[in-house]
Amino acid sequence: MKYLDEFRDPDLAEKLLDDIHRLTKGHWAIMEVCGGQTHSIIRNGIDQLIPSNIELIHGPGCPVCVTPLEMIDRALAVAARPNVIFCSFGDMLRVPGSEKDLFRIKSEGGDIRIVYSPLDAIKIARENPDREVVFFGIGFETTAPANAMAVFQAKQQGLTNFSMLVSHVLVPPAISAILESPVNRVQGFLAAGHVCSVMGFWQYGPLVERYHVPIVITGFEPLDVLEGIRMTIKQLEEGRAEVENAYARSVNYEGNTPAQKMLADVFEVTDRSWRGIGEIPGSGWKLSAKYSDFDAELKYAVTDIKTHESPLCRSGEVLQGLIKPNQCEAFGKECTPRKPLGATMVSSEGACAAYFQYGRFAELTQDVIHLEQV
Amino acid sequence: MCLGVPGKVVDIYEQFGTRMGRVDFDGIVKEVCLAYLPEIEVGDYTIIHVGFAISKLDEEEAHKTLALFRELGLLEEELGVDEPEHAV
Numbered sequence: 001m002k003y004l005d006e007f008r009d010p011d012l013a014e015k016l017l018d019d020i021h022r023l024t025k026g027h028w029a030i031m032e033v034c035g036g037q038t039h040s041i042i043r044n045g046i047d048q049l050i051p052s053n054i055e056l057i058h059g060p061g062c063p064v065c066v067t068p069l070e071m072i073d074r075a076l077a078v079a080a081r082p083n084v085i086f087c088s089f090g091d092m093l094r095v096p097g098s099e100k101d102l103f104r105i106k107s108e109g110g111d112i113r114i115v116y117s118p119l120d121a122i123k124i125a126r127e128n129p130d131r132e133v134v135f136f137g138i139g140f141e142t143t144a145p146a147n148a149m150a151v152f153q154a155k156q157q158g159l160t161n162f163s164m165l166v167s168h169v170l171v172p173p174a175i176s177a178i179l180e181s182p183v184n185r186v187q188g189f190l191a192a193g194h195v196c197s198v199m200g201f202w203q204y205g206p207l208v209e210r211y212h213v214p215i216v217i218t219g220f221e222p223l224d225v226l227e228g229i230r231m232t233i234k235q236l237e238e239g240r241a242e243v244e245n246a247y248a249r250s251v252n253y254e255g256n257t258p259a260q261k262m263l264a265d266v267f268e269v270t271d272r273s274w275r276g277i278g279e280i281p282g283s284g285w286k287l288s289a290k291y292s293d294f295d296a297e298l299k300y301a302v303t304d305i306k307t308h309e310s311p312l313c314r315s316g317e318v319l320q321g322l323i324k325p326n327q328c329e330a331f332g333k334e335c336t337p338r339k340p341l342g343a344t345m346v347s348s349e350g351a352c353a354a355y356f357q358y359g360r361f362a363e364l365t366q367d368v369i370h371l372e373q374v
Numbered sequence: 375m376c377l378g379v380p381g382k383v384v385d386i387y388e389q390f391g392t393r394m395g396r397v398d399f400d401g402i403v404k405e406v407c408l409a410y411l412p413e414i415e416v417g418d419y420t421i422i423h424v425g426f427a428i429s430k431l432d433e434e435e436a437h438k439t440l441a442l443f444r445e446l447g448l449l450e451e452e453l454g455v456d457e458p459e460h461a462v
């Protein structure tokens with residue numbers, strides 16, 4: 001397939017790797033922000049092919065993983081209501097809430113439907129005028145234009161039986177939070193390519209200046225990730241800190257302006273807490289006042305939520321790059337993709353799930369791996 | 375979640391006042407929303423995420439990037455003997 005095979009060419013990967021080895025002199029820690037990149041890195045073994053003095057720290061860029069526990073519990077409460085059709089991206093169904101997950105609610109009789117696009121939820125609302133349709137609107141800037149369009153269309157079509165539980169998160173404030181942390185080790189960032197396809201990269205200039213840290217916009221295919229690493233290392237070795245674009249076929253400076261216009265209309269910035277990490281100021285979007293009729297949080301005032309996180313789970317440290325997934329005691333034992341204790345074991349973009357899927361059981365014996373994988 | 379897949383626009387039409395279309399992902403054709411790419415035309419490639427086209431793929435930039443990869447390390451090698459012939 002055009003634009004896929006070309007960026008998976010093993011000969012070119014070899015050249016990029018050679019150049020990375022040639023360039024790298026110091027010890028460097030680089031964070032790939034996006035879970036899609038974490039997946040690509042582990043799947044292709046990129047972390048094992050690059051020089052051992054480059055450490056890749058896996059970032060918090062998996063929206064499924066960072067959706068706060070209170071929000072999952074709220075979703076569970078709404079989804080359990082008899083008149084509600086609860087629509088969600090498939091990834092969210094196994095995310096553990098305090099007591100249950102959406103799959104459990106479904107098996108207990110809840111009408112939960114997996115949709116591919118938020119517009120599918122609009123269609124369901126149109127076809128079921130006597131039911132209430134709620135869509136779980138999660139994601140980063142990449143997904144936000146789709147969710148915004150669904151709300152916009154609901155208003156335009158006068159759908160009063162549609163609402164959205166919004167838990168959007170934003171990348172630039174998360175990068176600031178990581179860099180402000182007293183335990184931060186990250187010296188350069190691979191910025192998330194598709195977030196930038198929507199938002200452009202005008203937001204990153206101030207970060208680079210303020211923190212003197214290279215930020216390289218990076219795609220998802222193996223060659224894209226290698227080029228992102230190569231450009232970041234080059235900057236670090238030369239003592240530069242700039243915003244550079246290693247994904248120019250999909251990203252330009254301005255980004256997608258019609259999408260940004262829609263986002264500015266439908267959403268407004270809010271403080272958001274990230275699961276395992278805590279509150280980051282200004283790091284989320286909620287529906288703007290103009291669209292508050294479609295806000296499921298207001299429509300279904302779910303109070304008395306008492307959250308309870310598994311005491312074994314160290315996903316907060318995983319999400320902040322403080323430990324690798326296989327350093328968690330529960331990894332591959334009490335916690336597997338089939339029975340996840342934390343959200344990072346659910347989505348294939350969660351670091352724990354990626355490590356499990358590609359057999360990174362550094363701390364386990366062969367026997368255990370065998371048992372868990374059958 | 376932020377997974378985006380490239381595909382080729384094969385059809386463009388309106389539905390409920392929104393610009394929609396069909397995109398071919400290597401044989402699998404799906405309906406997608408094209409509202410955010412008012413300039414995209416049939417035959418163009420685009421990145422699709424959760425049923426929405428978010429960016430038009432820039433052919434020229436793709437070629438430039440690939441050309442840059444091919445040239446890496448050429449100075450150290452003997453004048454491009456390793457260069458693959460089937461340039462894309």
Ligand code: SF4
Binds near residue numbers: 330344345
């Ligand atoms: S392996 Fe499981 S329990 Fe451990 S941090 Fe990851 S999700 Fe949490």
